[in-house]
Amino acid sequence: MKTVAAHAGVSAQTVSRVLRGTGYVSEATRARVLASVAAVGYRPNAVGRSLRATRTPMVGLLITDITNPFYATLHKSTEAVFRERGLTLMLLNSDDDPATERTQLDLVSSYRPSGLLVAPAVHSTLTTEDLAGFGAAVLVSRTLPGLAVPSVVTNEPEAMGEATRALLDAGHRRIVAVLGPRDASTTLRRESGYRDAVRAAGAEPIVRYTDQTGPGARAAIRRALQADPGLTAAVGFNAPVTEGILRGLRDEGLECPRDVSVVGFTDAPWMSFYPPPITVVGQPVAAMGELAARLLLDVLDGKPVTPGLHVVPSVLLRRESVAPPRPRPHDEKRTPCTS
Incomplete structure (x- = not known):
């Protein structure tokens, strides 16, 4: 800053006022200071600022x-x-493991961030007190019981119910829900929408839990079909699970939607051109992220933010992966595909 001041022929205090946007500085002086900033290649020192401030200009995700x-x-x-607010984002991954989650939170807290966005791990042990240590915290996608913080989610029970009814309306009654981890809040909310829909139609809920990955879903749908060859439809938990379902159908020599209709949850680019294009719940991920970020900024600005759920609605994107069930003899010889 002293170098900029000497180059511009002003005081360091004047440079500070220009960079901070505080106090009066004439337009001519401001222009001269900014030109000097560019000329000498000045960049604010975030580490130096953090030594004088309570928090660094960084948010953990x-x-x-x-x-x-x-x-x-x-x-x-x-x-x-x-x-837009001059904050950087530090990305950390928990691998859905509570111990790793703790380790990662310890790491990010050492940087004294301005706030934290977190999708909690299954069986997370986080408390309101833990999150209070970050000053501002918002949960995204998943929730935890008893935490007095804002949580941004989509309308999972209603969206999964609509996805299931798309299959029921096509005539399906043997519909398997291939879900995520049994105790995750996202699983519980989506499962409730699925169960309500099939029960309202007088059908039997059929549920398989997975680790929410493609390989996990691939194995789960194969086991489900081998245990119950009468299954004619499947609804997937997320994009990787939906991909795993389709791979598993191929393994069993079955086609979508000729043999098994499929509806996914959360759209992905490949779903719109996969043969056939996949009917899917279009989860508003970008809108959820934007809302979570703005809620966190509101907390930082001292604005009132209501704890609890902040819901961004999803939309069912109807494509070509749903068709009426076709009679399939249970003893029909299927030729599994290999890959």
């Missing part, structure tokens, strides 16, 4: 599975909001 495309979109949308 702790997610559960860095390979899930959901979190890539979430990261991009939150980062765009924070960038």
Whole structure:
């Protein structure tokens, strides 16, 4: 800053006022200072600032599975909001493990961030007191009972119910829900919508839990079909699970939707051109991320923010992966595919 001041022929205090946007500085002086900033290549020292401030200009984003495309979109949308405020985003991954989650939170807290966005791990042990240590905290996608913090979610029970009814309306009654981890809040909310829909139609709920990955879903749908060859439809928990379902159908020599209709949850680029294009719940991931970021900024600004659920509605995108069930003899010889 002293170098900029000497180059511009002003005091260091004047440079500070220009960079901070506080106090009066004439337009001519402001222009001269900014030209000197560019000329000498000055950049604010975030570490130096943090030594004088309570928090660094950084926000932590702790997610559960860095390979899930959901979190890539979430990261991009939150980062765009924070960038407008001069805040950087530090991405951390818990691998859905509570111990790793604790380790990652210890790491990010050592940087004294301005706030934290977190998708909690299954069986997370986080408390309101833990999150209070970050000054401002918002949960995204998943929730935890008893935490007095804002949580941004979509209308999962209603959206999963609509997805299930799309299959029921096509005539399906043997519908398997291939879900995520049994105790995750996202699983519980989506499962409730599925169960309500099939029971209202007089059908039997059929549920398989997975680790919410493609390989896990691939194995689960194969086991489900081998145990119950009468299954004619499946609804998937997320994009990786939906992909796993389709791979599992191929393994069993079955086609979608000729043999098994499929509806997914959370859209992905490949779903719109996969043969056939997949009917899916279009989860508003970018809107969820933007809302979570703005809620966190509101907390930082001292604005009132209501704890609890902040819901962004989803939309069912109807494509070509749902068809009426076709009679399939249970003893029909199927030729599994290999890959």
